[in-house]
Amino acid sequence: MDNNKHYDVIVIGGGITGAGVARDCAMRGLSVLLLERFDYTNGATGRNHGLLHSGARYAVTDRESATECIEENMILRKIARHCVEETDGLFITLPEDDLDYQKTFVEACHASGIRADIIDPAEARAIEPSVNPDLIGAVRVPDAAVDPFRLTVANVMDACLHGAESLTYHEVTGLIVNQNRVDGVKVRDHRTGEEKEFRASVTINAAGIWGMLIAQMAGVTVNMFPARGALLIFGHRVNQMVINRCRKPANADILVPDDTVCVIGTTSDRIPIETVDDMRVTDDEVRLLLAEGEKLAPSLATTRILRAYAGVRPLVAADNDPSGRSISRGIVCLDHETRDGLAGFITITGGKMMTYRLMAQITTDMACAKLGNNRPCETADIPLPGSEKPKSGNAQRSFAFNAAEGRHGTMTSKISMESDADKALVCECEGVSVGEIKYVVENQHVHNLLNLRRRSRVGMGTCQGKLCACRAAALLGRFNNNIPKAQEDLAEFLDERWKGMKPVAWGSTLREAQLTATVYQGLCGLDKAITRKEGSK
Amino acid sequence: MKFDTIIMGGGLSGLTCGIALARTGKRVAIVAGGQNTLHFFGGSFELLGNVDGADVTNPLEAISSLDQQHPYSKMGHEQVAQLAEQAKSLLGDAGIKTSGDSARNHYRITPLGVTKPAWLTLDGLATTDRPDSLPWKKVALINLESFIDYPIDFVVEGLRALNTTVEMPTVTLECIKRARRSATEMRATNLAKVFTNTRNVAQLAEAINAVAGDVDAVLMPAVVGIDNEDASDILKAQVEKPMYFLPTLPPSVSGVRINAALRHYFQMLGGRFLLGDTVDKATLEGDRVTRVNTAKLQDTPLEADQYVLATGSFMSKGLVSNFERVYEPLLDLDTNAPKEHAQWSQFGLMGDQPFMSYGVMTDEHFRPLKDGKPLSNVYAIGQVLGGHNPLTLGDGTGVSLLTALAVAQNILDQK
Numbered sequence: 001m002d003n004n005k006h007y008d009v010i011v012i013g014g015g016i017t018g019a020g021v022a023r024d025c026a027m028r029g030l031s032v033l034l035l036e037r038f039d040y041t042n043g044a045t046g047r048n049h050g051l052l053h054s055g056a057r058y059a060v061t062d063r064e065s066a067t068e069c070i071e072e073n074m075i076l077r078k079i080a081r082h083c084v085e086e087t088d089g090l091f092i093t094l095p096e097d098d099l100d101y102q103k104t105f106v107e108a109c110h111a112s113g114i115r116a117d118i119i120d121p122a123e124a125r126a127i128e129p130s131v132n133p134d135l136i137g138a139v140r141v142p143d144a145a146v147d148p149f150r151l152t153v154a155n156v157m158d159a160c161l162h163g164a165e166s167l168t169y170h171e172v173t174g175l176i177v178n179q180n181r182v183d184g185v186k187v188r189d190h191r192t193g194e195e196k197e198f199r200a201s202v203t204i205n206a207a208g209i210w211g212m213l214i215a216q217m218a219g220v221t222v223n224m225f226p227a228r229g230a231l232l233i234f235g236h237r238v239n240q241m242v243i244n245r246c247r248k249p250a251n252a253d254i255l256v257p258d259d260t261v262c263v264i265g266t267t268s269d270r271i272p273i274e275t276v277d278d279m280r281v282t283d284d285e286v287r288l289l290l291a292e293g294e295k296l297a298p299s300l301a302t303t304r305i306l307r308a309y310a311g312v313r314p315l316v317a318a319d320n321d322p323s324g325r326s327i328s329r330g331i332v333c334l335d336h337e338t339r340d341g342l343a344g345f346i347t348i349t350g351g352k353m354m355t356y357r358l359m360a361q362i363t364t365d366m367a368c369a370k371l372g373n374n375r376p377c378e379t380a381d382i383p384l385p386g387s388e389k390p391k392s393g394n395a396q397r398s399f400a401f402n403a404a405e406g407r408h409g410t411m412t413s414k415i416s417m418e419s420d421a422d423k424a425l426v427c428e429c430e431g432v433s434v435g436e437i438k439y440v441v442e443n444q445h446v447h448n449l450l451n452l453r454r455r456s457r458v459g460m461g462t463c464q465g466k467l468c469a470c471r472a473a474a475l476l477g478r479f480n481n482n483i484p485k486a487q488e489d490l491a492e493f494l495d496e497r498w499k500g501m502k503p504v505a506w507g508s509t510l511r512e513a514q515l516t517a518t519v520y521q522g523l524c525g526l527d528k529a530i531t532r533k534e535g536s537k
Numbered sequence: 538m539k540f541d542t543i544i545m546g547g548g549l550s551g552l553t554c555g556i557a558l559a560r561t562g563k564r565v566a567i568v569a570g571g572q573n574t575l576h577f578f579g580g581s582f583e584l585l586g587n588v589d590g591a592d593v594t595n596p597l598e599a600i601s602s603l604d605q606q607h608p609y610s611k612m613g614h615e616q617v618a619q620l621a622e623q624a625k626s627l628l629g630d631a632g633i634k635t636s637g638d639s640a641r642n643h644y645r646i647t648p649l650g651v652t653k654p655a656w657l658t659l660d661g662l663a664t665t666d667r668p669d670s671l672p673w674k675k676v677a678l679i680n681l682e683s684f685i686d687y688p689i690d691f692v693v694e695g696l697r698a699l700n701t702t703v704e705m706p707t708v709t710l711e712c713i714k715r716a717r718r719s720a721t722e723m724r725a726t727n728l729a730k731v732f733t734n735t736r737n738v739a740q741l742a743e744a745i746n747a748v749a750g751d752v753d754a755v756l757m758p759a760v761v762g763i764d765n766e767d768a769s770d771i772l773k774a775q776v777e778k779p780m781y782f783l784p785t786l787p788p789s790v791s792g793v794r795i796n797a798a799l800r801h802y803f804q805m806l807g808g809r810f811l812l813g814d815t816v817d818k819a820t821l822e823g824d825r826v827t828r829v830n831t832a833k834l835q836d837t838p839l840e841a842d843q844y845v846l847a848t849g850s851f852m853s854k855g856l857v858s859n860f861e862r863v864y865e866p867l868l869d870l871d872t873n874a875p876k877e878h879a880q881w882s883q884f885g886l887m888g889d890q891p892f893m894s895y896g897v898m899t900d901e902h903f904r905p906l907k908d909g910k911p912l913s914n915v916y917a918i919g920q921v922l923g924g925h926n927p928l929t930l931g932d933g934t935g936v937s938l939l940t941a942l943a944v945a946q947n948i949l950d951q952k
Binding site: 280283290420421424426434467470471473474475477478483484486487491494495497498499502505506507510511513514515516517518519520521522523524525526527528529 | 574577578579647648649650651652653682683685686688689690691693694695714717723784786787850851852854857858859860878879881882883884885886887890892893927928931933
């Protein structure tokens with residue numbers, strides 16, 4: 001990479017917003033550099049429900065968000081069809097809820113342009129057998145499931161296909177400011193320890209909650225309120241449709257089916273900015289999620305909990321309100337030139353994963369205006385790589401092919417499935433083959449097992465990487481030609497999985513943990529393999 | 538049905554105890570659920586491998602430094618030494634040939650190529666006397682093409698760290714390709730079935746001889762012969778260089794073989810082995826169990842004078858936990874687990890996890906406690922016992938073997 005190159009745009013943050021901005025900018029012909037401090041989707045993007053909101057949840061309380069949601073929902077079904085599973089959703093009323101709210105809810109949905117059909121509770125039980133049988137009301141809405149990992153990587157891939165450059169494990173450590181203008185960024189390459197500088201006409205801060213700290217580096221203030229949300233993943237897919245409570249939005253009232261598992265969430269707690277990197281889930285959060293989750297689908301009480309995780313929403317105070325009393329969930333795009341007299345710097349924040357494309361469009365429009373570029377936005381019309389055509393629907397194909405096609409859409413044709421060796425399954429829970437691992441390592445910025453998991457779902461299924469982790473680590477070590485690092489990776493990966501299991505370590509989760517430790521620590525001596533390496537350094 | 542002793546659990550400890558009793562003419566029944574932790578066997582039995590994070594040289598000596606709650610502490614030094622010899626000879630009688638010395642650990646080589654202290658290693662597997670070197674200057678580690686269950690690059694890395702030159706020649710065989718066709722069939726035990734056929738073994742030997750080159754020893758993953766050592770003996774005879782096997786990731790071929798050998802020996806001695814069944818109810822009258830019921834023999838209770846609990850730890854369901862507590866599911870025996878689940882584990886998976894040491898509490902005769910008092914005709918052996926962490930101490934299989942023999946002795950001493 002040429003450090004002297006001058007970019008039109010530098011985008012800070014490899015979450016869905018940054019990836020979307022990079023794609024939009026690149027499609028309008030701008031030269032783009034995307035910088036991510038760890039891996040893509042490491043922040044809130046990778047730590048939510050994976051819910052493609054219909055907007056129904058916001059219809060009563062926030063009409064603007066609801067309308068944005070349903071519009072983007074319909075766009076994403078088209079441009080990101082390989083990332084979306086069209087499940088539909090139910091808003092159920094339980095005996096302790098007010099059935100009158102249902103009417104208000106349906107009217108608000110219709111006013112926002114969201115399809116909302118009241119159905120008989122018996123019909124709801126027939127189409128979604130896992131739902132609480134005590135329900136007294138149900139509304140069917142166009143909710144769906146979306147894979148944030150796939151969606152983000154597809155945006156990055158398309159940005160790169162349009163000439164953008166992208167660097168992971170590059171953390172912005174400072175902004176280059178000259179006479180009231182941001183000229184670029186100082187970064188640290190976490191893989192080499194190298195310090196670098198990159199320059200651009202416009203620097204876009206799309207770093208989620210961490211954007212508050214980026215803004216501070218430029219000497220400007222953006223008031224954010226970190227709102228932490230914890231979620232639980234269950235060991236299998238209990239429900240086939242999204243299940244919500246038909247009441248004012250509250251804690252733990254959404255259950256989303258995601259691939260082979262399902263996710264309940266979220267809690268919502270304001271936390272201090274200093275704690276946003278501590279994503280460990282507390283016992284109280286787990287208790288609350290379990291208690292509320294069982295009300296949506298009683299069988300959750302007896303379903304194994306795979307893991308617990310938490311993310312931080314970047315809520316933003318409405319501008320010019322330093323007290324932070326009026327907080328918006330809406331999109332906030334700040335031109336620091338007009339706001340703070342600091343040219344060449346834009347912050348995009350607020351909003352939600354659902355509206356990332358619209359956020360990117362607004363931001364890119366602002367950047368283009370500064371750069372004198374007047375090409376229109378095309379991101380709502382041109383499909384992402386993988387979604388150019390509908391899925392093949394060829395039932396003759398193997399389990400691994402179908403699983404890969406679910407993950408990579410039309411890009412699956414680039415996965416080698418010819419030889420028996422390439423067809424061999426690495427991860428049996430999720431149907432990940434050797435060929436698919438080769439493909440993501442070569443095409444999707446995979447440096448370690450964590451990256452590999454997010455690109456392919458290796459180790460995300462029922463076994464949580466018990467046996468597949470070692471197979472995957474060995475393959476990765478071979479493809480990247482670095483065996484010692486692959487062993488360290490394996491230990492880190494198991495520890496990372498354990499972080500999510502520890503808060504729910506009882507029942508079969510504790511059993512599985514004992515099994516994993518028995519294999520890797522007892523049988524294999526992985527802990528010793530790592531220390532041996534450190535000792536020889 | 539009436540027996541002298543009923544053993545609940547057919548893993549290493551249950552089978553060992555059953556054999557020790559059946560050898561004296563006792564009528565013994567073992568109720569065995571099926572799979573057990575021998576499937577994770579690393580090729581070696583461990584008596585005591587580590588104390589305070591350091592490798593143990595002499596396990597018998599190091600036992601004195603163990604906690605009072607440790608099962609070995611309940612036996613005392615002398616009994617541990619005596620039972621260790623008894624265990625080795627019992628294994629030998631069952632046809633499991635091992636080498637090793639309870640007063641001096643050697644080292645096994647793990648499926649990641651790491652050395653770990655060991656007490657008895659199955660004959661035929663590679664071992665070394667030192668933690669930091671191998672007995673060979675140059676070896677060939679045979680790579681079976683696309684055997685992705687064996688992390689061979691890691692093993693090569695590990696062996697090279699032991700000051701040995703390692704070649705990794707690849708062997709491609711038609712019979713492996715056939716196994717390869719099903720994407721999930723490339724497990725160690727599947728290959729061991731392929732390499733039970735003598736024609737396939739001969740092909741393998743020929744291929745190894747063609748690629749081995751000028752080395753001191755040929756090593757390969759332990760995937761030859763599923764039932765017994767016949768196939769690996771044939772292979773070793775046909776390979777021109779000295780040849781040794783290395784343990785694999787689960788399922789462990791040698792573990793499967795040990796399991797089968799112990800079971801056959803037990804049955805040969807007249808023991809009743811109820812496979813695929815589990816005891817789901819034990820009737821307690823006062824401090825005595827009077828009968829047990831199994832899942833399959835619903836209406837036919839099993840009765841015995843003595844009952845042995847060999848049901849294993851959490852992963853074997855001998856211990857169960859939920860949001861509220863850790864418990865022993867059959868008799869709700871006293872355990873050493875604290876109430877609050879937040880205390881059961883800690884971050885850092887491969888640290889000293891508290892839950893690894895949980896289990897039932899017993900008196901000095903391994904009679905489990907219920908409400909603080911020992912049951913009079915029940916014993917607990919193996920991993921269902923609390924008071925030791927087999928992963929940090931490297932004592933899991935040793936505790937299983939020795940507590941099984943100690944309890945057999947206690948039962949025999951009673952009459």
